[in-house]
Amino acid sequence: MEYVELNTGINIPIVGSGTNTFGKVNHDYMGEINGDTTELLEAISLGYRHFDTAIAYRNEAVVGRAIKESGLDRSEFFITSKIPGTEAYYQGEQDVQNGVEASLKALDTDYIDLYLIHHPWNDLEGILQVWKVLEDYVDKGVLKAIGVSNFEEKELTYLTDHARIQPAVNQIESHPGNWNADIIEKSFKLNVIPEAWGPLTRVSDEAKAVLDEIGASYNKTWAQVILRYQVEQGIIVIPKSHNKERQAQNKDLFDFELTKAERERIAVL
Template sequence: MEYVTLNTGIQLPVIGSGTNTFGKVDHQYMGEINDDTSEILDAIALGYRHFDTAIMYRNERVVGKALKESGLDRKEFFITSKIPGEEQYYRDEQAVHEGVQQSLAALDTDYIDLYLIHHPWDNNDQIALVWRVLESYVEKGILKAIGVSNFSPEQLDALMKHSTIKPAINQIESHPGKWNQEWIDFCLNHHVVPEAWGPLTRVSDEAKHTLSMIGDYYGKTWAQVILRYQLDQGVVVIPKSHHHGRQKQNLELFDFELTPKDRETIATL
């Protein structure tokens, strides 16, 4: 595994696993929680140590349960969760505290490695209030790093101007057809690590064909080519799969290197 060092000095594995349909009936996002930890435990056995969840996913407790069931020390894992950009979580400081405490209790942990504001909303003063509370948890060592998700360059810039601790991460949509390169470049230029959610989603058949042709040269799948390209751009990736073989493949990205020509082709998809 390779790592990137965040602005609070902690190291983040550059490949993680999304979890938004884990522990749910029929793997449906809005499915009933069934507390099935088998897929997370399978991922842990394969070598995953970085897992991404959120209050909105309703399955923080499933992630926490899996970590305990793994038998590994909590320090082996890097866990991300997120506080929703919804009024009940940002209406005042107490609401923010309750959100953080909700995550800690559900994950059954006394600290969270990375905690994000899940979505921005149209009130920079309220966002700054939430951020100040999150900063206080970093100062206490309860949140090891903090960041945002789905923030545009303008929204991220506004937050940075009203923060003591710069966001460590901006988790954004990035995949073929919507690389969001402008957002990625802004993050990198301001020393905020970009992280791609859904990096393997919404890939057209045409794009898959091109990516598969590139992958054939390296003995890799179209999905592995996408993930390698993202890593080459300085983007952390959190692909998600319910399939053992694909979970394994999503980790096998460090034994090949795309050529500049390949990267140019992929950038146009």
């Protein structure tokens, strides 16, 4: 596994696992929580140590349970969670505190490696006030790093201009058809590491054909080519699979390197 150093000095595995349908009936995002830790334990057995969850996913407790069931020390893992950018969580300081404390309780941990504001809302000063509460938790050592998700340039720049503790990560959608290159470039310029959610989603058959052609010479799948393309840029990726074989493939990215010409072909997909 390779790591990225955040602006806090903390190292984060550059490949993690998304979890938004784990521990749910029929692997449905809106499905009832059934507490099944199978996919999480399979991922852990393959060497995954970076897991991404959120209050909105309703399954933080499933992630926490899997970590306990693994028998590995909590320090072996890098856990990301997120507080919703919805009114119930940002009306006042106590609402933010309630969200953080709920995440800690559900994950059954006394600290979280990375905690994000899940979505921005139309109130830059309000976002900053939530951020200040999260900064206090960093001061206490409860949140090791803080960041944002789905922030565009306007929100991200305002926050970096006014924050006491700079955001470490901006988690954004990035995949063929929507690489989000502009906000990725802006994030890097602000010393905020971009992290790709849904990196293997909504890939057209035409794009898969190009990616398969590129991957053939490396004995890699179209999905591995997508992930490698982003990893080579220093972007953290959090693919997700319920299949153990594909979980293994999604982290098997470090024994090949794309050429300049291949990267140029992928960039226009």
